[in-house]
Each structure stands twice: as C-alpha cells, then as structure tokens.
Amino acid sequence: MSIPHDKSLDNSITLMKEGYLFIQNRMKKYNSDIFTARLLGEQVICISGEEAARIFYDNDRFQRKGAAPKRIQKSLFGEDAIQTMDGQRHIHRKLLFMSLMTPPQQKLLGQLVREQWQDSVTKWKEKNEVILFEESKEILCRVACNWAGVPLDESDVKERAEDFMNMVDAFGAVGPRHWKGRRSRTKTEEWIEEIIKEVRSGKISAREGSAIYEIAFHKQLDGSLLDSHMAAVELINVLRPIVAIATFITFSALALHEHPEAREKLQSADDAYFEMFVNEVRRFYPFGPFLGARVKKDFIWQEAEFQEGMLVLLDMFGTNHDPRLWENPLQFFPERFNDWDGNLFDFIPQGGGDPAKGHRCPGEGITIEVMKETVAFLVNDIEFHVPEQDLNYSLVRMPTLPESGFIISNITLK
Structure with missing residues (x-):
C-alpha cells in the first residue's frame, strides 16, 4: 500500500496558515x-x-538527535539540550530532571503558587482589572526561581518572566516573534550561566537538592x-516550562x-475531580501542536517504509481530539x-510514553499540581x-492563547 502524499512543492507556508x-x-x-508531505525542503x-x-516513542525505532530544527533549539530548547539526546546519555540526564520533580516537589510547587496567588489579592485591590496570563507569568517565574534556588530581584521578575x-x-513563529525569542534566550542563558559559575565558586550559596545545586x-x-x-x-529547561504553565492556567x-457547571462542581469537589478538570483542560485546549523525531533504523508500519534519517511528526493536538479515543472529543467533559x-499514548498534551525512560515531559506532575492549586484559588x-x-483563540497561531489574556475585575477574597 502506498501511503497518501500531500501533493505540494512544499507545505511549510501551509503549515503556518x-x-x-x-x-x-x-x-x-x-x-x-x-x-x-514536504516541509522545509525535506x-x-x-x-x-x-x-x-x-x-513514535519506541526508542529502538526513533531518535531525537537532528529532529528539532536549529531555529527551535536557538529559541525554545537551547542547543544540544536534553530534548535532542538519545540512549544512555538521555536516560542519565533525564534521571537528573526526574530527581528534581518528585511528587513531594510537585506538591510543594503547587502550594508555593497558591500562596503567591493569595498574596496577590491585596495589590489587585488597587487595580480596576488584571490580565490573568500576565499575572500568571510573573507568579510562576517568582516561584520557579525561588524553588530552584535562583536569586531573582523583585524588580527583575517582570522582565525575566517575559x-x-x-x-x-x-x-511556531517566523520574523519578529522568533527573533524576540532568540534574544530572550541569549539574555537568559548569560544570566543563568553567570549564576552557575558563582554557585560553583561558592560566591552564591546553594542548597543541596535544589535544582541549581544539582x-x-x-x-x-x-x-x-x-x-x-x-x-x-x-536549568532553563527546568524554569521555562514552569513559567509556560501560565498558558494552561489561562485556559x-x-x-x-x-x-459554569464544572465550576459549581469544583466548589465542593475532592482532589480527584480537580485532577479530572485540569486533565480535560490539557486535553481540550491547544498547547503543543506536534512533536518531531527521526527514524533510527529502517522499519515498516502500516505498510509504509520508514527510512533511516527521515523526519516524522506526531500529531499531539489531533491525538488528544481523536474520536476513536475520546467520545465527543470537541465537548469539554472532565468526567471522561x-x-x-492512565494510557501513556492516547493522552499526550506534554508528550507520550514513560517520562523516566522516554521523552514525555518530566514536569507533567508539576503542571497538574500548579493547575489544581490555581483552579482551587480561582474557585x-x-x-x-x-x-x-x-x-477567542486562534488554532493558526502556535502557540495560542485567548486574545485578551483573560481579564478579571472586582477581585475580592471570599
């Protein structure tokens, strides 16, 4: 069987559209x-x-080396970082990340975020309205750095979060948005590298077990x-994803x-329903569109030839909305x-497979706890x-967000 081929000279512009x-x-x-399909000439x-x-998550068939374009490494991941590694080197590095993101640490981060939200209400009284996305970025940046042991002056929080x-x-950007991201990465890498050097020299004291020390x-x-x-x-690959939870919080x-029916249930819900709710947010609303890997060795699947070195894209958004996996996938229904x-391959908002052995995000548990505590605060x-x-949010813009960033006003403590 020959697999369908999208007949176009190059689909790169179509992908952006x-x-x-x-x-x-x-x-x-x-x-x-x-x-x-042809994308970026291949x-x-x-x-x-x-x-x-x-x-896609079979490590005998796929590797990450060479999958992430340099333009994404230079903006999102950092060059030659854990996302581009394979084999024993990847497992060894992944264990470092997993050791920092244990269930007790996940709970701690959730609690720290809840406390920050509660502390913010006082200053919100002086404002007519706040943009939840903007507030989330700053709170998460402050908490992430504090938890990781990274010194951060309050006057720098807004800039670093940005x-x-x-x-x-x-x-998913070209032009000004992409170059803005690259400038931010360069600036952040210089800032964090200097702190790493000072920790190693003893100029900055770091607690054993903290992210910066480890x-x-x-x-x-x-x-x-x-x-x-x-x-x-x-270290940025620990901090940046925590700040990025601002997107999930806004959704x-x-x-x-x-x-409102879900909101009403949450007012008297146990932890299990909160988890169902945040998982449905992660399934239903758009976050990552797709992931890439390269074929490690020739194999055949669905009668299609996967040749060594070929780039393969896994559809995250589509899998999370696949009607064969999810009944009425376009309906928001936490009870599902x-x-x-607990299937690791039908629900992949932050990647699939076993996070300890593969490339599923090791910070998924942190995301869930931070979201649950934030939802509890809002409710x-x-x-x-x-x-x-x-x-409204666009399914063309990658990544996407409600246009307004979600504005709230007349905020008071219950």
Missing part, C-alpha cells in the same frame, strides 16, 4: 493515520493516533561536570468561565477521565467579574 489543524486536515482528507511523514504514538515566555512564543554539580556519564553554558541551558480560567486507564478563594473581552 493552518497551525494546529495542519495534520488533522490531511488525516481527514485522506482518511488515514499517516501521510507524507520529505516528512506525519502520523496521528494512539498506535502512532506508541511507535523572557521565558518569549522563548515559548517563538516556537544541575551545577551534575556529573555526566564520563564523570565530568556539564560546562557552565550547558548547565545554564538545562483553565476560560474553562471555568465557559463551563473518571474511566481513563474557592476569590470572587471576581469577567468583563466583556475577546476570549
């Missing part, structure tokens, strides 16, 4: 979980669905320390606004997770008004 729906549009057109295989995710989010915003003194497989620049890149607020079996700690505003 269709965004999150690029792969899904063609899956529907060809009635297939797989098709090929033949690419696009795949979607649970079985596709299982194949830089972290600029890196994320550059992911990364500064992490030993590679050959027993050597990471060079100071790579240590900075990896959580939108979900509360659009689904009541019966979810049970404060009262607020949602004024008229543009809450």
Whole structure:
C-alpha cells in the first residue's frame, strides 16, 4: 500500500496558515493515520493516533538527535539540550530532571503558587482589572526561581518572566516573534550561566537538592561536570516550562468561565475531580501542536517504509481530539477521565510514553499540581467579574492563547 502524499512543492507556508489543524486536515482528507508531505525542503511523514504514538516513542525505532530544527533549539530548547539526546546519555540526564520533580516537589510547587496567588489579592485591590496570563507569568517565574534556588530581584521578575515566555512564543513563529525569542534566550542563558559559575565558586550559596545545586554539580556519564553554558541551558529547561504553565492556567480560567457547571462542581469537589478538570483542560485546549523525531533504523508500519534519517511528526493536538479515543472529543467533559486507564499514548498534551525512560515531559506532575492549586484559588478563594473581552483563540497561531489574556475585575477574597 502506498501511503497518501500531500501533493505540494512544499507545505511549510501551509503549515503556518493552518497551525494546529495542519495534520488533522490531511488525516481527514485522506482518511488515514499517516501521510507524507514536504516541509522545509525535506520529505516528512506525519502520523496521528494512539498506535502512532506508541511507535513514535519506541526508542529502538526513533531518535531525537537532528529532529528539532536549529531555529527551535536557538529559541525554545537551547542547543544540544536534553530534548535532542538519545540512549544512555538521555536516560542519565533525564534521571537528573526526574530527581528534581518528585511528587513531594510537585506538591510543594503547587502550594508555593497558591500562596503567591493569595498574596496577590491585596495589590489587585488597587487595580480596576488584571490580565490573568500576565499575572500568571510573573507568579510562576517568582516561584520557579525561588524553588530552584535562583536569586531573582523583585524588580527583575517582570522582565525575566517575559523572557521565558518569549522563548515559548517563538516556537511556531517566523520574523519578529522568533527573533524576540532568540534574544530572550541569549539574555537568559548569560544570566543563568553567570549564576552557575558563582554557585560553583561558592560566591552564591546553594542548597543541596535544589535544582541549581544539582544541575551545577551534575556529573555526566564520563564523570565530568556539564560546562557552565550547558548547565545554564538545562536549568532553563527546568524554569521555562514552569513559567509556560501560565498558558494552561489561562485556559483553565476560560474553562471555568465557559463551563459554569464544572465550576459549581469544583466548589465542593475532592482532589480527584480537580485532577479530572485540569486533565480535560490539557486535553481540550491547544498547547503543543506536534512533536518531531527521526527514524533510527529502517522499519515498516502500516505498510509504509520508514527510512533511516527521515523526519516524522506526531500529531499531539489531533491525538488528544481523536474520536476513536475520546467520545465527543470537541465537548469539554472532565468526567471522561473518571474511566481513563492512565494510557501513556492516547493522552499526550506534554508528550507520550514513560517520562523516566522516554521523552514525555518530566514536569507533567508539576503542571497538574500548579493547575489544581490555581483552579482551587480561582474557585474557592476569590470572587471576581469577567468583563466583556475577546476570549477567542486562534488554532493558526502556535502557540495560542485567548486574545485578551483573560481579564478579571472586582477581585475580592471570599
């Protein structure tokens, strides 16, 4: 069987025009979980669905080296970082990240965020309204740095938070947005690298077990320390994703606004329902559009030839909305997770597979705890008004967000 081929000289511009729906549009057109297309001058295989995710996260068949374009490494991940590694080197580095993000640390970060939200209410009384996305960025930046042991002056919080989010915003961008993200990365790497050097020299005291200490003194497989620049890149890969939870928080607020029945249930809900709610936010609303990997060795799947070195894109957004996996996928329904079996390949908002052995995000547990505590704050700690505003979000822009950033006003403690 020959797999469908999207007949176009190059789909790069089409991808930018269709965004999150690029792969899904063609899956529907060809009635297939797989098709090929030309992107940035090379033949690419696009795949979607649970079985596709299982194949994609098979480390014997795929590798990450060479998958992330340099433009994404120079803005989002950092060059030669953990996301581009494979084999024992990747597992060794991943264990470092996993050791920092244990369940007790996840709970701690959630609690720190809840406390920051509560402390913010006083200053909000002086404002007519606040933009939740902007407030989230700053709170998460402050908490992430404090938790990780990174010194951060209060006067610098806004700028540093902006830089972290600029890196994320550059992911699907060309032109000014992309260059803004690259400038922010360069600036942030210089800042963090200097701190790494000062921790190593003893000029800055760091607590053993903190992210900055463990990364500064992490030993590679050959027993050597990471060079100071790579240590900075990896510490940013701890901090940046925490700040990026601001996007999920903004969509959580939108979900509360659009689904008052869920908000009402949350007012008297146990932890299990809070988890179902935030998982449904992560499934339903757009975050990452797709992920890339390169074929490690030739193999055949669905009668298609995957040749060594080929770039393959896994459709995250489409898999999370696959009607074969999710009943009425375009309906927001937290209770669907009541019966979810914890499958690591049908629900992939932050990647698929086992986070300890593969490339699923090690910070997923942090995301869930931070979201739960924020939702609890919005539902049970404060009262607020949602004024008229543009809450639409584009499925073309990658990454996306409600246009207004979600404005709230008349905020008071309950």
